[in-house]
Amino acid sequence: MSSPRWLRRTGAPRLEYGADYNPEQWPREVWDDDVRAMREAGVTIVSLGIFSWARLEPADGEFDFGWLDEAMDLLHANGILVDLATATASPPPWLTAAHPEVLPIDQQGRTVWPGGRQHWRPTSKIFRRYALRLVRELGTHYANHPALAAWHVNNELGCHNLYDFSDDAAVAFRDWLRSRYATLDALNHAWGTAFWSQHYTAWEQILPPRLAATHPNPTQQLDFKRFSSDVLKDHLIAERELLRELTPEVPVTTNFMVVGETKGMNYADWAAEVDFVANDHYTHPGPRSRDELSFAANRVGNLAGGAPWFLMEHSTSAVNWQPVNVPKRPGELARDSLTHVAHGADAVCFFQWRQSRAGAEKYHSAMLPHAGTGSALFRAVVSLGERLRDLAFVAGTHRTRARAAIVFDWESWWAAEQDSHPTDRLxxxxxxxxxxxxxxxxxxxxxxVPASAPLAEYAFVAAPILHVVPAALAERLTSYVHNGGHLVTTYFSGIVDENDHVWLGGYPGALRELLGLRIEEFAPLLDDESAALDNGTTGTLWTDRIDLTSPATEVLASYKTGEMAGRPAVTRHPAGAGSAGYVSTRLGPAGIAAVLGEFLDRAAVRSELPPDLRGRVELTVRDGIRFLLNRTDAPVDLTSLGADVPVLAARAVAAIRA
Known part of the structure; x- marks a missing residue:
């Protein structure tokens, strides 16, 4: 992402605004109403054709672009750009009827049948052939259309077909393993196949981790996760390369899903494969909903390398796929959207433009709801469009780097939550x-930031549950600390290498010397157990029986009850010009804040907000433009900033020019 490309368009910089648009769901006469309402709302771009394969190719090799031509022309005539999808996300019934072998197989050997979406194997050569044929037809037909601003590869790759256990997947998995390990001896070593008599003597013996009598080999599971992310990335690259051949001037992207517990796609590895990063995000009700939204937007902004990115989907109000789908409160539509802008988004788009009348997502909110343009929701949509026009001065600006970072590592996420571990609650x-x-x-x-990020740019780095630490990463972290950086990590960090092999000699393995401590045995907690610390905080989930191995290691907090009484709970070890800290239990946000302040003080990292605003307001910065996000449900007085924004309304965001 050294030089990301943005949308192909002309005119002054602006924040784009729009949605997925599905005109094929509606009679032609509705389309004119749509574009009139889009212009009223300030829509500048739509994603088109995402699930239209069956309409574009109604029979094998018979293409019908007439309706899409008309939609593209209508949008262009009304000044609306198109992010044109390749439509390969959901194969049509004729394809799966003729070639049922493209359908995924689940871990228990059951076929994933048509009737939903994304019912295709990422490793199917047959599917790839049909998909690329469609992409070639689209790319050739629309290469010079004036509305075409970007290509949208597939849709939410891996959302519903991440893990396929078919024979196609088995063949591709073996090829992937040959590339990774070269020899069976190397694979047998990496997988520890001496355990449970799993030694392989031929590549053909190796299978995906299908349903087994007990826990499948853990390194086999981890490699299958890596493989599954890689083959989806390979599909992205295949479509992208064809589009670059046909339309080299048109940027190509796909929509990531950096949201909640969606973890199967290693987006830190994918980000370099798109011309600009795009993301879909949906909030989940609860006390941490706002923080999770900001957390996801922050991750996306840093996956984009600080460059502008595209919010491809979020919701105007309720979704349809949660157990209870509550509408957003007044002001939340704008607050949620502008939080993404504050973290670097230069486009704000929703699923979808017009709320469907039929189908599985008919109760999912949209920019134009069932109630029509005379609704409070549509008025909020129009108001947001006006707000984005007022913020045009933000377009093209980059995130301003903070002095502190949190390392977020996909492989640690995958490995730390596998089975046969000290606790399955982590x-x-x-x-x-x-x-x-x-x-x-x-x-x-x-x-x-990802673990691959240049950490030397930060004065302080937190790396919670950095479970997978190859030797090269351990060396990078040690160098970071010795050169003056301040690192803090947590329980279950530094435990295994890239093969999921335990670093021997005591925990936390690869980080043991850097942290100046040693742990012989983990001490996870039962659900009804907790551990009180002498600094007034309380730990849950996990504790460690820590022995200090360096006289320089400071104890910042100790356990004060039970068998752990008197043992260190939070430590700091000076090393070189920096320090490495350790937190041995889950403290929750309040407990972490109680110890984080001291770590930050040692690193000379301080809040840029006045004391009265800390915790109540989130600050982000884009090239000197400050965004203030209200984290509360009450108005916040900003006069202590000395800015011309005396009150920040509840559920509101303010942008202040430098």
Missing amino acids: RYQQEALDWYSAFLDLGVRVDV
Whole structure:
């Protein structure tokens, strides 16, 4: 992402605004109403054709672009750009009827049948052939259309077909393993196949981790997760390369899903494969909903390398796929959208434009709801369009780097939550979010970055549950600390290498010497157990029996009850010009904030907000433009900033020019 490309268009910089548009769901006479309402709302771009394969190719090799031509022309005539999808997300019935072998197979050997979407195998050569034929037809037909601003590869790759256990997947998995390990001896070593008599003597013996009598080989599971992310990325690249051949001037993207517990796609690895990063995000009700939204937007902004990115989907109000689908409160539509802008989004789009009358998502909110243009929701949509026009000066600006970072590592997420571990209650994303919330509570800006990021640019780095630490990463972290950086990590970090092999000699393995401590045995907690610390905080989920191995290691907090009484709970070890800290239990946001402040002080990282605003307001910065996000449900007085924004309304965001 060294030089990301943006939408192909002319005119002054602006924040794009729009939605997925599905005109094929509606009679032609509705389309004119749609574009009139789009212009009223300030829509500048739509994603088109996402699930239209069956309409574009109604029979094998018979293409019908007439309706799409008309839609493209109508949008262009009304000044609306098109992010044109390749329509390969959902194969049509004629294809799966003729070639049922493209359908995925689940872990128990059951076929995933048509009737939903994304019912295709990423490793199917037959599917790839049909998909690329469609892409070639689209790319050739629309190469010079004036509305075409970007290509949208597939849709939410891996959302419903991430893990396929078919024979196609088995063949492709073996090829992937040959590339990774070269020899069976190397694979047998990496997988530890001496355990349970799993030694392989031929590549053909190797299978995906299908339903087994007990827990499948853990490294086999981890490699299958890596493989599954890679083959989806390979499909992205295949479509992208064809589009670049046909339309080299048109940028190509696909919509990531950096949201909640969606973890199967390693987007840190994918980000370099798109011309600009795009993301879909949906909020989940609860006390941490706002923090999770900010956390996701922060991650996307840093996956984009600080460059502008595209919010491809979020919701105007209720969704349809949660157990209870509550509508957004007044003001939340704008607050949620502008939070993404604050973290670098230069486009704000929704699923979808017009709320469907039929189908599985007919109760999912849209920009134009069932109630029509005379609704409060549509008025809120129009108001947001006006707000985005007022913020045009933000377009093209980059995220301003913070002085602190949180490392977010997909492979640690995958490995730390596998079976046969000290506890199955551990949740990697939740711990990372706890640390993020603690930074927000202290009013300290922080970047959420991949483990591959250049950490030397940060004065302080938190790496919660950094479970997978290859030797090269351990060396990078040691160098970071010795050169003056301040690192803090947590329980279950540094435990295994890239093959999921335990670093021997005591925990936390690869980080043991850097942290100046040693742990002989984990001590996870039962659901009804907790551990009190002498600094007034309380730990849950996990504890460690820590022995200090360096006289320089400071104890910042100790356990004060039970068998752990008197043992260190939170430590800091000076090393070189920096320090490495350790938190041995889950403290939650409030408990983390209680110890984080001291770590930040040592690193000379401080809040840029006045004391009265810390915790109540989140601060983000784009090229000197400050965004203030209200984290409360009450108005916040901003006069202590000395800015011309005396009150920040509840559920509101303010942008202040430098």
